[in-house]
Amino acid sequence: MNFLNEVALHYPDAIQLAAGRPTEEFFDLADVHRYLRLFCRYLADELGYSGERVRRTVLQYGRTKGIIHELVAENLRLDEGTEVDPESVVVTAGCQEAMFLVLRALRADERDVLLAVSPTYVGLTGAARLVDLPVRPVATGARGIDLDDLVAVVRRERAAGRRPRACYVMPDFANPSGLSMDLPTRRALLAVAEAEDLLLIEDNPYGLFHGDADRLPTLKALDTSRRVVYLGSFAKSVLPGARVGYAVADQRVRDACGGVGLLADQLSKIKSMLTVNTSPIAQAVVGGRLLASGCRLAGANARERELYARNLRRVLDGLAERFPSAADGVTWTAPTGGFFVVVTVPFPVDDDLLARSARDYGVLWTPMGHFYDDVTAVRALRLSFSTVSPDRIDTGLDRVAALINDRLGRPAVAVINRDRLADGAAGEP
Amino acid sequence: MNFLNEVALHYPDAIQLAAGRPTEEFFDLADVHRYLRLFCRYLADELGYSGERVRRTVLQYGRTKGIIHELVAENLRLDEGTEVDPESVVVTAGCQEAMFLVLRALRADERDVLLAVSPTYVGLTGAARLVDLPVRPVATGARGIDLDDLVAVVRRERAAGRRPRACYVMPDFANPSGLSMDLPTRRALLAVAEAEDLLLIEDNPYGLFHGDADRLPTLKALDTSRRVVYLGSFAKSVLPGARVGYAVADQRVRDACGGVGLLADQLSKIKSMLTVNTSPIAQAVVGGRLLASGCRLAGANARERELYARNLRRVLDGLAERFPSAADGVTWTAPTGGFFVVVTVPFPVDDDLLARSARDYGVLWTPMGHFYDDVTAVRALRLSFSTVSPDRIDTGLDRVAALINDRLGRPAVAVINRDRLADGAAGEP
Incomplete structure (x- = not known):
């Protein structure tokens, strides 16, 4: 995962939908x-x-x-x-x-x-x-x-x-x-x-x-x-x-x-x-x-469980809003818990695409190829939602959707916050 | 070293000249x-x-x-x-x-x-x-x-x-x-x-x-x-x-x-x-x-250094008192620091002897064979002095000397505290 860490270090302001770390909200x-x-x-x-x-x-x-x-x-x-x-x-x-x-x-x-x-x-x-x-x-x-x-x-x-x-x-x-x-x-x-x-x-x-x-x-x-x-x-x-x-x-x-x-x-x-x-x-x-x-x-983890459940709902609802039609060729898993959702797309997903996503779209995720023997052929990406706020999930999903739609050469469906994308990787709250 | 740990657990009151742990005197x-x-x-x-x-x-x-x-x-x-x-x-x-x-x-x-x-x-x-x-x-x-x-x-x-x-x-x-x-x-x-x-x-x-x-x-x-x-x-x-x-x-x-x-x-x-x-x-x-x-x-370790140096002198002086003649066939290293002195004896030293030492003499040390490929042939034992008080070093050396002399079938030389040996492994302060 060294490449992933390097990309994250290089684009510190990109929205983090890659890291599988626990929330820091209750750290004391x-x-x-x-x-x-x-x-x-x-x-x-x-x-x-x-x-x-x-x-x-x-x-x-x-x-x-x-x-x-x-x-x-x-x-x-x-x-x-x-x-x-x-x-x-x-x-x-x-x-x-x-x-x-x-x-x-x-x-x-x-x-x-x-x-x-x-x-x-x-x-x-x-x-x-x-x-x-x-x-x-x-x-x-x-x-x-x-x-x-x-x-x-x-x-x-x-x-x-x-x-x-x-x-x-x-x-x-x-x-x-x-x-x-x-x-x-x-x-x-x-x-x-x-x-x-x-x-x-x-x-x-x-x-x-x-x-x-x-x-x-x-x-x-x-x-x-x-x-x-x-x-x-x-x-x-x-x-x-x-x-x-x-x-x-x-x-x-x-x-x-x-x-x-x-x-x-x-x-x-x-x-x-x-x-x-x-x-x-x-x-x-x-x-x-x-x-x-x-x-x-x-x-003792009731707060954490509720936070992750809320984020999971936000991701699943957000994907459904942004990809309303099954004809898109974009599908995703619907877990009932945990930290991860996997999005399948109709094109190969590799480290190059991640680098472009970080640079041009300001969002980080994990190419699913890293979890297989054969990296190149995999057409899916993993979204983590454990360390982000609901607002940043929305913005992150906007950016992921923009990347996918650009890649497919078609206009975005239901891009809710186009203006948020404009200030891109320049600086985040 | 599992056998050594087991012996130590089995004879908790034996004097510890085996463990290479640091002193606990300044733990806070x-x-x-x-x-x-x-x-x-x-x-x-x-x-x-x-x-x-x-x-x-x-x-x-x-x-x-x-x-x-x-x-x-x-x-x-x-x-x-x-x-x-x-x-x-x-x-x-x-x-x-x-x-x-x-x-x-x-x-x-x-x-x-x-x-x-x-x-x-x-x-x-x-x-x-x-x-x-x-x-x-x-x-x-x-x-x-x-x-x-x-x-x-x-x-x-x-x-x-x-x-x-x-x-x-x-x-x-x-x-x-x-x-x-x-x-x-x-x-x-x-x-x-x-x-x-x-x-x-x-x-x-x-x-x-x-x-x-x-x-x-x-x-x-x-x-x-x-x-x-x-x-x-x-x-x-x-x-x-x-x-x-x-x-x-x-x-x-x-x-x-x-x-x-x-x-x-x-x-x-x-x-x-x-x-x-x-x-x-x-x-x-x-x-x-x-x-x-x-x-x-x-x-920052001046206190610790002085404690270990004092214990080292005590061990070296104590060995010299108890084995005054080179004809004994008992020799030892003379380090200028560290935690360990190695005593060479004219008979094989193995885990059985250690077990006997723990049971019958109330003192633990480490058979040097553990530090070689071929365990059996080694005629030496390692004494650690990092976690013991000077008094217990004296008693421990008395016991080691008694073991060695008994093993050689001769009376102890300069056994300073024969009475301390008598209450053996029964209980230590």
């Missing part, structure tokens, strides 16, 4: 101090630690699997209806490290491959590249995963002598597609995993932001046979700046010495060679947030 | 709050950031290479006499991540090998294992590296069709040997690296703790031709709980697209797939500490 530095104090008080009052032990816990080297595993397990119980042994939780330097640890643990030799629903989150593809684990795409279909294709890919790989070690999925408001799996699809996916003896890696950064729809149980909550390694992130539900995520890896696996132990303990060994342990200061901040909310982050 | 939770505030004030007052931008800098996702690179560069200028471009600094989730990033960047295929002075820090060996980079030992000699052996290993590897990508060294108070390179050795090592076209990876966690001796310039400070990738840690000089370290990688290298750029930017790309960025909250804590000290950590 005082929270960091408050959470730290809360966590230290919890260590002293609830766990009975001496002052010396509190200081050591937060300031010294510490447990490789982390110090907030009990709170994470409690959060999973309350928010996800998932009972996990805290010993199966590995707290990581962001969810990205959790991804790396799991892939590194699964990769034994060059026969191993990873399956992933395509389009695929770039962080997953990057981590897989770091451990030399090839990624085989599985079609996403209309329901977040095409199970027939999944089975076909597993069997084809096995027939070729390769070992599909797991399939990576984001069942809730996937990045980048925005799509979710319905409940029957989740159950069917677990059944396929069981039948084909396949591990599932469930990544769930957006589950709490389910808009106006009901939440569905995670795969991990439905998992009765430890088929699912669950990846959690606090970047969106607490603070990105803490860089704290985790993996739940309760699978029983054979270790190097022939004994049987938790996959979490294998991840811990790898982590000890990678980052030693996750900053306990950063963990204390997240721990304090968990304590402040009674370990219920779903409730 | 209020410092964390103070440093955070100082860093935020610096962003606002010195860099002129708006409140919104300060919040975004500390709480949002951020620059992959970090946000305290300017302060790190200033610290290197003031404390090490090293001028580095802040753009060549990559701030990492502890120095361990820096190690991983460098090794991952250097490892292209199975022909690549890494050289490392033996005995070698286990974190280096672990990171090398994660990236499938074989480690070839180079003899340490009396001066921290045997240069003849270095040249011989480089040439032997090349003759066998392999590519020695770098040699890993810890020129100041190495972990585990405690040995340092003198100035002529440093210059000669740089000359060898130049002559043999070899990169050096300099790891420097203990340089500030130089006891009563003068500090010597780092390899990086003497490096005029960008032969040295420098690894820095704030675990000992600021706080382990921040988990913040860094690499200085100012080498010009060819990237995947054929362009030429900084090695630091290649490390940054790898980091974006590993941990995305280092927690800016944790960086802010370290940044605040740097600001509080005018970026002079050498001065």
Whole structure:
């Protein structure tokens, strides 16, 4: 994504519909101090630690699997209806490290491959590249995963002598597609995993932001046979700046010495060679947030959920206004939550077009090609709406519509704010 | 090191001469709050950031290479006499991540090998294992590296069709040997690296703790031709709980697209797939500490340096008292600083002996075999003195001496506190 960052740096005044970051509207530095104090008080009052032990816990080297595993397990119980042994939780330097640890643990030799629903989150593809684990795409279909294709890919790989070690999925408001799996699809996916003896890696950064729809149980909550390694992130539900995520890896696996132990303990060994342990200061901040909310982050993120839901409605309504006719050849996904909408257009979308969009139209988005093996052929772009105000969504969509219509060589339909476009990239409030 | 941790957990009352952690004597939770505030004030007052931008800098996702690179560069200028471009600094989730990033960047295929002075820090060996980079030992000699052996290993590897990508060294108070390179050795090592076209990876966690001796310039400070990738840690000089370290990688290298750029930017790309960025909250804590000290950590660590120097004298004097005769067959290194002394004994030292030492003698140390390829044959143990009081050093040495003398089947010499040994592992103050 380096090119995308460069474009964003080069056109700082362009409207940001590219970045998948959480809203900054509720950021408060005082929270960091408050959470730290809360966590230290919890260590002293609830766990009975001496002052010396509190200081050591937060300031010294510490447990490789982390110090907030009990709170994470409690959060999973309350928010996800998932009972996990805290010993199966590995707290990581962001969810990205959790991804790396799991892939590194699964990769034994060059026969191993990873399956992933395509389009695929770039962080997953990057981590897989770091451990030399090839990624085989599985079609996403209309329901977040095409199970027939999944089975076909597993069997084809096995027939070729390769070992599909797991399939990576984001069942809730996937990045980048925005799509979710319905409940029957989740159950069917677990059944396929069981039948084909396949591990599932469930990544769930957006589950709490389910808009106006009901939440569905995670795969991990439905998992009765430890088929699912669950990846959690606090970047969106607490603070990105803490860089704290985790993996739940309760699978029983054979270790190097022939004994049987938790996959979490294998991840811990790898982590000890990678980052030693996750900053306990950063963990204390997240721990304090968990304590402040009674370990219920779903409730604690009600404001954020409403903000993202409002923005999502604005984007979907705005696209319908600007492209009223299906004959336009412009279509888009209609997620019920999350951070992303994907717009399909009748022409190729690449980095050059993005550069032109930034320069001539003052709006940034992400070419969908970045989420596929073959970048060039993709005719779609991803719009993120998590860090923009409703006004800027309107202006951003005006600009996206102007770009698309210019590209198609036709006048814009329902350009609501032509005058706003005129002062373009010159300067934004 | 999992076995060592287990032994320590199992015998919590044993005297800790195994852990290479910094002293907790000056730990203060209020410092964390103070440093955070100082860093935020610096962003606002010195860099002129708006409140919104300060919040975004500390709480949002951020620059992959970090946000305290300017302060790190200033610290290197003031404390090490090293001028580095802040753009060549990559701030990492502890120095361990820096190690991983460098090794991952250097490892292209199975022909690549890494050289490392033996005995070698286990974190280096672990990171090398994660990236499938074989480690070839180079003899340490009396001066921290045997240069003849270095040249011989480089040439032997090349003759066998392999590519020695770098040699890993810890020129100041190495972990585990405690040995340092003198100035002529440093210059000669740089000359060898130049002559043999070899990169050096300099790891420097203990340089500030130089006891009563003068500090010597780092390899990086003497490096005029960008032969040295420098690894820095704030675990000992600021706080382990921040988990913040860094690499200085100012080498010009060819990237995947054929362009030429900084090695630091290649490390940054790898980091974006590993941990995305280092927690800016944790960086802010370290940044605040740097600001509080005018970026002079050498001065700011005067108390710590004196404590470690005092403990080092206590260990060296205590060993001399307990093993007065060279005929004992018990010898030890005499470092001038750092955290470690290595004791050589006339019998094999392994994990079983450590377990017995913990159970029967109430003292923990580290079998030196852990720092070699071949664990079993090593007849030495590492004593750490960074987290113990002088009294406990005395008791710990009594216990180590009792173990050694019992093992040699002879009465203890100069056992000063036989009565202290009697209440053994039952409970410690």
